[in-house]
Amino acid sequence: MTENQLLVKTTIHELPEEIRPRERLIAHGAQSLTSYELLAIILRTGNRNLNAIQLAMKILQQFGTQYDLRTASFHDLIQVAGVGPAKAVEIQAAIEFGRRLYQTNQEKQGVIMSTKDAGDYCIEKLKDLQQENVFAIYLNTKNQIIKEKIIFIGTLNSSVAHPREIFKEGVRCSAARIIVAHNHPSGNPSPSQADIEFTKRLAESGDLIGIEVLDHIIVGDDNFLSLQELGIF
Incomplete structure (x- = not known):
């Protein structure tokens, strides 16, 4: 029929x-x-x-x-x-x-032009939080912010932090690049081994998907650390 x-x-x-x-x-x-x-x-x-x-x-x-x-x-x-x-x-x-x-054009929420821009932006968002928050900034090809989102709350480890949750939002908003950040409530932004392993896995996933990971920022009290500048990836 x-x-x-x-x-x-x-x-x-x-x-x-x-x-x-x-x-x-x-x-x-x-x-x-x-x-x-x-x-x-x-x-x-x-x-x-x-x-x-x-x-x-x-x-x-x-x-x-x-x-x-x-x-x-x-x-x-x-x-x-x-x-x-x-x-x-x-x-x-x-x-x-x-x-x-x-x-309707996609709304822009600012532009990130340097590591300092990224760090200062993330400090403003994360510095006073009492729990670790993983935060993602989604950018277009001109490094304009097209979306930002708290991805999850809790200690950064393999059981809760998975790149798919971060990139799912990136694909949804057609991001070209992302910056990921999380805070250390202790105030010390030095990366743990889990931070380093997560960053490497994130960068590898971005290469496969086609969304460039520009940086992973760790926020302390009023300071930050860039894992990209440390040469982690």
């Missing part, structure tokens, strides 16, 4: 899971869906005569091009049989939200 034949069924729930739009998005990502499948998810339901996929196809066919749909007014939308005021509002809201997302 072809996909087109399956689409004659009354409801989405009667379709096999592998061709339901929501299930396909979860399994394969939004990029894998056709325009009518994406529109069907926005519509959520069809009407008495058409399921959501059939209604989405009808809307796209009636407007002819996606540009014509993007510029359609509320009045234009409700002229399509099966599209009432509620669905017209949903479509227009989705289109406007997509337009705003497209026009």
Whole structure:
């Protein structure tokens, strides 16, 4: 049975899971869906005569091009049989939200140009904490800060500190480089053997993933130590 034949069924729930739009998005990502499948998810339901996929196809066919749909007014939308005021509002809201997302630039939170910049920034974030915190700064290719995050709290050892948690965020925000830092509540920023081993593993992981590790900063009271400057990696 072809996909087109399956689409004659009354409801989405009667379709096999592998061709339901929501299930396909979860399994394969939004990029894998056709325009009518994406529109069907926005519509959520069809009407008495058409399921959501059939209604989405009808809307796209009636407007002819996606540009014509993007510029359609509320009045234009409700002229399509099966599209009432509620669905017209949903479509227009989705289109406007997509337009705003497209026009949004990634927020920048400063720039790191030197080891001192990195150290001073990390001191400000970590110096007064009573527990060890592992902190990551995510940078673009111009060393602009695009995200920062406390990755975990607790003693830095192999049981809790794993590069995947740090790089997962880096991949998510499309970082080109990262700086990792953690504090020593004792006030002494000298690295432990666990600090050194973690740094080497982090740098090796970054090389494999393609996100450069610029430094690992250890923060004491009002001072810091750069493991990159110590030649640890």
